Amino acid sequence: MKQFRRLKLKGRMILILGLMALIQTGFIGAFAVHYLHQSLEEQIGQKALDVAKTIAATPQIVTAVEQGDSEYLQPISLNLARETQARFVVIGDREGIRLAHPNPNRIGHSMSDDEGDDNSTVLVDGQAYLSKALGSLGWSMRGKAPIFSSEGDRIVGLVSVGYHLEQVDKVTFHYQVTLIAVIVITFLLSVFTAVWFANHFKRAIFGLEPEQIGRLFEEQKATLESVREGIIAINNEGRITTINRTAIDTLGLPQGHSLVGQHISDVLPDSAMMKVLETGVPQFDEEVWREGHSIIANRLPLKQGDKITGVVSSFRRKDEVAMVSKKLTRIQQYADSLRSQSHEYSNKLHTIAGLIQIGAHDQALALIGQETQSHQELIKLLLDAVPDPILAGCLLGKYNRAREMGMLLVIDQDSHMKEIPEKLPRENLVSIIGNLIDNALEATRVHTGSGGEVKLSMTDLGNDLIFEIEDQGPGISPEQEAQIFEKGFSSKEAEGHGYGLHLVKSLLEKLGGTVMIEATGDSGSRFIVYIPKD
Known part of the structure; x- marks a missing residue:
């Protein structure tokens, strides 16, 4: 053996x-x-x-x-x-x-x-x-x-x-000789058939040996069960060939019996995999609802030459994707804050060192006092108006970011934001405000250059948390208002834009909030955000 x-x-x-x-x-x-x-x-x-x-x-x-x-x-x-x-x-x-x-x-x-x-x-x-x-x-x-x-x-x-x-x-001997000849010919024909069929079969399985196929199958099975995304594959008849444990748990499918071999329409009547199987058109980042959860799904057709042989779908709950996005956004904001503070204070230190070297001690002390007074006033305002450390830290980082860009982030002295509900996710809040401030700073820089201002006012009076961010940009046309929150839309030609406002809109929809856009004078725009406390 x-x-x-x-x-x-x-x-x-x-x-x-x-x-x-x-x-x-x-x-x-x-x-x-x-x-x-x-x-x-x-x-x-x-x-x-x-x-x-x-x-x-x-x-x-x-x-x-x-x-x-x-x-x-x-x-x-x-x-x-x-x-x-x-x-x-x-x-x-x-x-x-x-x-x-x-x-x-x-x-x-x-x-x-x-x-x-x-x-x-x-x-x-x-x-x-x-x-x-x-x-x-x-x-x-x-x-x-x-x-x-x-x-x-x-x-x-x-x-x-x-x-x-x-x-x-x-007579019997004559037939025995004939039989032996037939056996030899049959054996040679079987050998020829075996060689032909083996070559054809090997091409069909990409030259792999049965043991290699077995190992690959076990590896694929282990891989499918280890990934955190749900995966379902169907053949050209619409019957399930592969489904992992994550898919069963995510979709709330019955446990304890195999779903392999069943038609996808019997398991998921509203699945769009049959449409992909018929048209051959892939679907990316499609949002569907299942068991009260929003799911982001990708569906790709499997092809052998020009023939569609099946469809594979991978999906994940949207809150998991959003959580990763929030963490990345928060890390990016912290990094931007630290980078801007480091850059700004590096410039201040070089200036102070130069004044000391030329003997202008009074001017050096005045600059130190001015810098200290400016930050003390901002910190005092944030401590009084925004006791929440996460939101306050985000605003302080954006203030330093604005100064690094040669602009000023002006926070209204009458702002009041003390009644932020405990159940309101702070990472969602700072993502919304941070992206709107970044968008306002960029619009102002492009339109006015250095010296521009972005104004921020906040209030928690009533049933909503209200934030107003006003820029000095070129304004937003009615056509742009209809598209500005779409994913990938941007007035800038450079790649990597068009996602910040889409994220703002998505997070506000999750929190039950809204955002409005108003024009300010000849140019500029005001974004007004309403986030319900309840």
Whole structure:
């Protein structure tokens, strides 16, 4: 068995098909030769029996046997044997004593002494019969028939006609040679078929061996179960071929029984995989609802050449995707804040060091005091108006970012944001405000250059948290208002834009909030955000 496993697929198929051909042709051939041999013996035996009965019924033979006339019967028996192509024709009397025999020396002797047959069936019972026996003339098929008297009332002798079996052996041998030739040809044909089929099969499985396919299957199964995304694959008939545990859990499908082999419409009646199977058009980042959850799904057709052979779908709950996006956004905001503070204070330190080196100590102290006073006023405002450390940290980072860009983020002194609900996710809040401030800073920089201002006011009076961000940008046209929150839309030609406002809109929809856009004077825009407390 180990040696068999070491063989390549082609060698295994040659060995298996070759052995099957040998066994089948050998078994069928042996049965055919045996049946042929038996049939030929029966035919020869039946012929011997018929000749014996015919001779026994001949009147001249009956009369000569009654008279014991060997001189008449001897030449008659030789002539009959020659005409019927029999090996011998032996005639005996009532006692079984030979009256005619191919060997004249055996005339007068008992037929039962050396022919190996019991003649009582013929001489006593009066019944003809067929036998295969080794007699004085070798193995033969012989038929024996009783000779009745002219009146037919008594048995007066018997006739034994024999045919040699050499002809049977010759015919059987001829068929055995033919059978061996057929077996060899069949084996060679099986080998050729095995080689052709193995090559065709290997191309279909990309030249892999069965053990390699088994390992790949186990690896694929383990991989599918390890990924955190749900995966479903269907074939060209729409039946499920692959589904992992995450998919079952995410979609709320029944546990405990296999879904493989079932039609996708029976498991997921509203699935769009059948549409992809029919059209061949892939679907990316499609949002669907299932079991009260929003799911982001991708569906790709599987093709073999130009033919669609199936569809695979991968999906994940939107809140998991959004959580990753929020974490990345928060990290990016912290990084921007640290980078802007580092850059700004580096410039301030270089300036202070230069003033000290030229002896302008009073100006250096004034600059330090001014910087300290400016940050102290901002920190005091944030501590009084925004006690939440996450939102306050975000605004401080955006303030430093604005100064790095040569602009100013002005926070309204009358702002008040102390009643932020505990259940309101802070990462969502800072993503909304941070993206709107970044968008306002970029619009202002493009339109006015350095020296521009972005104004922020906040209030938590009433049932909503209200944020107003006002920029000095070029404004937003009515056409742009209809598209500005679409994913990927941006007025800038550079890549990597068009996602911030889309994220703002998505997060506000999740929180039940809204955003409005107003024009301010000749240019500029004001974004007003409403986030319900409840």
